[in-house]
Amino acid sequence: MDKTGQPNTMSHTASAMGRRWSFSIGTVKGTAVRIHATFLLLLAWAGLSGWLSAGPAAALHIVTLLVLVFVCVVLHEFGHIFAARRFGVRTPEVVLLPIGGVSRLERIPDEPRAEFVIAIAGPLVTLAIALVLLMVLGRMPTVEEIQQGQGWHGLMAQLAYVNIALFLFNLIPAFPMDGGRVLRAGLATWLGHTQGTRVAAGIGQACAVFLGLMGLLSGNIILVLVAVFVYFAAGSENGIVALRDITAGKPxxxxxxxxxxxxxxxxxxxxxxxxxxxxxxxxxxxxxxxxxxxxxxxxxxxxxxxxxxxxxxxxxxxxxxxxxxxxxxxxxxxxxxxxxxxxxxxxxxxxxxxxxxxxxxxxxxxxxISRALRGRPSPGSTAPAKTGH
Ligand SMILES: [Zn+2]
Structure with missing residues (x-):
């Protein structure tokens, strides 16, 4: 999952939370890598429950797997970050949460090509990692290998599986997933930024409803939660772009x-x-x-x-x-x-x-106010100059 430091109410709270409970583990080319305390809690919890249920070897395995997944997520985020640098956008920090990485880009260029390149770079890194792992393994891992995950071979099979899942998940065409930004960039080339975002947000919300229904039918509560999150994130992205649109250029x-x-x-x-x-x-x-x-x-x-x-x-x-x-x-x-x-x-x-x-x-x-005025049925009515274009 990916969120840029772009304005929406959810990341508004998330950014405050992210900073308060995270600490830096190093800086790469001007970007501080921070780990959120809850990620360490997850590691500790997974290690402990692995130890209690299957002994120390299992605990070591699960902790190693989580740390490697963490490294893959960081690499994914640096895909975005290095792509953004090519367009002159710096990224002061990236925060690792149990749900994924959050890169705080200074801004996202409105220019569709730049947004497209920045958004697609992360999933491409994830795909590359998965392909390298599959090449090392020599074949697609079997279900048993992934479930049992024995030794280095099993670990690599699991890691390849996680990266493929991350790649597919990130390409869901809904905010705040990378796929949502890719879609918006594509639509924005011929609809413009605001209209492109509106259509992309609508498609994202339709995806969320579909995900939610699948979750309900299959009894997968996590899928339902993801769907609810995606639904609101799409709406808030739409609101932000509309907000920037009505206030642009005003003092x-x-x-x-x-x-x-x-x-x-x-x-x-x-x-x-x-x-x-x-x-x-x-x-x-x-x-x-x-x-x-x-x-x-x-x-x-x-x-x-x-x-x-x-x-x-x-x-x-x-x-x-x-x-x-x-x-x-x-x-x-x-x-x-x-x-x-x-x-x-x-x-x-x-x-x-x-x-x-x-x-x-x-x-x-x-x-x-601006939306209410725009929604008035008579197009000839004179809206106050304050509502902009
Ligand atoms: Zn991403």
Whole structure:
């Protein structure tokens, strides 16, 4: 499985989780390889259960197999990463989760040919590994070899099988699988990026429904879970592209929240709690004496501060940092900040004073408004200029 650091709500949470519970095991040509703690838990669990059920040799076998699969997944990810480098896209890190690798590409080129090459490179690496293993084995492994997996020969048979399965799984034409991106790139060459994504997302969701039905009929609960995940991922990819489409080229001031309660850095947390009760805001920009943005405080942050440091603590001590942009910064630069994990983006006027802020929720509202206006039956109706093209 593959996810690029591209904006969708699921990878939004996944990226925050990925960073918090992972550690780096090395850097290859500027890309840090990080392992998620749950992957080590999986290794430990598999080793332990192998030992208990079939002894130390079985435990060693299963752990070796998992580590080799892990190496294959890393190679797959580096297929994407090196392909992306050819188009001038750097990848700061790749995180290994039990469900697969997540490469955090700085961006994915909208240009269909580039996206196609980057998306297909990973599965091609996986296919190459499978072919090399099959050549070494000299033939297709038998079902017994794969099930029993005895010795080095059995290990190679199992590894070849896993790589073939990974190759096929990744080519399912649905986001976030590589096949979804390959499909989108193909459709985008003659439909354009936005329309191509819409059609690709529809095909992906149809695939998800089919997978889900197969899972239900065969009683395979994992397949059903994968189908649900794929269904929502496809929808969210579609939403993101539509969002980029409606905000493209617009300055921050067109999308920011500019009617809001602000907190003062020197005030106590009690003042924040009071603002939470007396307004319908759930997050508050914090300003300093000059009116410049000093930080940000969410409802959860306020509750944590009340329970921890206490209501007399200065807000400055419990607030979080958020990125700040000028009111003229284009939304094209701001959307990736929010999908990259920022709680909000502060917007400053020309003198550096806090003018407003942008959150993921308010961008989603803008998207809903734009869709509602577009969905109006009379094509001649004049939509406000704000909805773009
Ligand atoms: Zn991939």
């Amino acid at each position: 921050a001031r067109d999308s920011m929240i500019d009617n809001f309660v602000r907190l003062h850095a020197t005030d106590p947390v009690a003042a924040a709690a009071s603002a939470l009760i007396h307004s319908d805001q759930r997050e508050f920009p914090v300003v300093n004496r000059e009116g410049c943005l000093a930080g940000f405080l969410s409802r959860d942050g306020i509750i944590r501060a009340l329970a921890g440091p206490g209501q007399d603590t200065a807000i400055a001590e419990v607030m979080q940092e958020i990125p700040q942009v000028s009111q003229w910064t284009r939304m094209d630069e701001i959307v990736p900040m929010l999908t990259g994990g920022a709680a909000a983006v502060g917007v400053a006027d020309d003198d550096g004073r806090c003018l407003g802020y942008i959150t993921w929720e308010n961008l989603m509202e803008e998207l809903m």
